[in-house]
Amino acid sequence: MRIKDELKQDAIIQATVKLVNEIGFVSSSVAKIAREANVSPATIYIYYKNKEDLLVSTYVDIKQKLSEALLKNFDESKPFRDILKTVWLNGFEYVAKNIKHYQYAEQFSNSPYSDLVDHVKVEKHFEPMLKVLQKGIDQKVIKNVPHEMLAAFIFYPMMILSNPKLCKTLELSNENIEQAFTLAWDAIKF
Amino acid sequence: MRIKDELKQDAIIQATVKLVNEIGFVSSSVAKIAREANVSPATIYIYYKNKEDLLVSTYVDIKQKLSEALLKNFDESKPFRDILKTVWLNGFEYVAKNIKHYQYAEQFSNSPYSDLVDHVKVEKHFEPMLKVLQKGIDQKVIKNVPHEMLAAFIFYPMMILSNPKLCKTLELSNENIEQAFTLAWDAIKF
DNA sequence: ACAATAAATGAATGATCGTTTAATTTAGAC
DNA sequence: GTCTAAATTAAACGATCATTCATTTATTGT
Structure with a gap:
């Protein structure tokens, strides 16, 4: 029996992320994705039920890796502020290193595909992060306010500042990242 | 000479916003938009150069109205904190009243159409808001940090909290809106 | 070496895409 | 009331869409 070529599936995912970033969901046809990944359109249907399944799976994949990246070196025993700062720095690092994946996720989650x-999954x-909060x-x-509100002042500003599409002129120097964390901390601290 | 029917153009815009929200850019074909607006597909090409022009114009239109809404009752002579609070409340009011338009704009600005x-325009x-900042x-x-950073802690949390797609469980009571403003203010105040 | 099996494919499917064209309708000018 | 010009349309265009199918290719167990 012939086994699935892992490299091939990865090529399909990378091609999907690249094309959706560059030309959007509208123009990213199965044919184009297949061409970019150097496979036949039919091959994609071996790995995914249909196009929708490909797009959703790619999103879930990225989100999973983002979560893992954010919780890197997560240590509940450290002081609260330090835990938060570690997550903060992890976020900037992930987006900087995986900007295409991050932007795919943003485009996806703002589209009806998100439904x-x-x-929950x-x-x-x-x-773990919610527990710490x-x-x-x-x-x-920190202030006794709903978790969504805390998230809106910690995680979302982080995501926005690290998105070069939104913050074209802001240089992401260590100094700026530290400074932004001060703002986040001042927002939520008791 | 016959004149253009203003109601017709408005119907096209409303249909575009509705469909893009419900089924996304991918499935929102010119034919479907026309059917939703009760006009012929060809009619759309009288008002817009092409589909792309329709989508971009709709976005610019929404953004313009959002800007106007945010700056409602803008009074530079008032105390700084009050100015900010007015903008804050305006934002929640606009999104609550124009949730479909807001979500269209979000989906658009996260897609390559945004390019x-x-x-600048x-x-x-x-x-006026930047000047006040x-x-x-x-x-x-307020803290001497780049404008983008201030925006990331004032305007973006506002947008996120008022987006029911992102904050499903958070009730937007006056109390919560006030509380969130406290966080925003604590973040940026000197 | 060969049979078995699933991966991989190129080509073809009918449907739908954005856009154009030629014909029709409509509202105001005279 | 007729003429005119623009608004509006239904129908049709070729291109491209997602998906399927019949066939070939590659790998494993024997």
Whole structure:
């Protein structure tokens, strides 16, 4: 029996991310993705049920890796502020190194394709972080406000600042990243 | 001579926003938009050069109205914090009342269609706000950090919190909106 | 070496795409 | 009331779409 070529599947994913970034979902046909990945259009249907499945799977894949990256060196025993800062720096590092994947995810999550994703499952990897936030609230280290509100002032500004499409002129020097963290911390601290 | 039917153009724009929200750019064909607007596909080409022009014009239109809404009751003579709060409340009001238009804009700006927009022109309406921010910096009322960074902690959290797609469980009560503003202000104040 | 099996493919499918064209309708000028 | 010019349209264009199918290719177990 012949086995699936792992390189081939990876090539399909990379081609999908590249094309969707450059020409959008509208123009990224199965034929073009296949050509970019150097496979036959029919090959894509061996790995994925249909085009929609390809796009959704690619998104879930990226989100999973983003979650893992954010929680790198996660150590619940450290001081609360340090935990948050580690996540903060991890975020900038991930986006800087995986800008195409990040932008694919942003485009995807703002499109109706997003409705096809099981968000509960995707966000499950982020639970340790939510637990820590709650601990910070209980210990009166950070403000007692809903988690969404905290996220809106920690994780989203991070994502926006590291998105070169939105922040064209802002240089992401260590100094600027530190400074931005000060703002985030001032927002949520008790 | 017969004159263009203003109602017809408006119907086309509303149909575009509705369909792009519900089924995305990919599935929103000219034929479907025309059917939704109760006009012939050819009619769309009287008002717009092509499909791309329709989508871009719709976006610019929405952005223009958002800018106007944010700067409602803008009064440079008021205390800095009050100016900011007015903009903050305006933002929540606009998104709540125009959720479909807002989500169209979000989907658009995260897609490669965004590259076709003259962003300098679009953001020009927002200049009064930037001037006020600079005044706040000069008077040491808010932190001396790049404008993008300030925006990331004021305007973007506002947009995220008011987006029901992102904040499914957070009720947008006056209390929550006030509380969120406290976080924003704590982030940027000197 | 060969049979078995699944991966991989090129070509073809009918449907739908954006856009154009030629004909028709409509509202105002005289 | 008729003429005129622009608005509007239905129908048709070739191109491209997602997907399928019959066939070939590559790899494994014997």
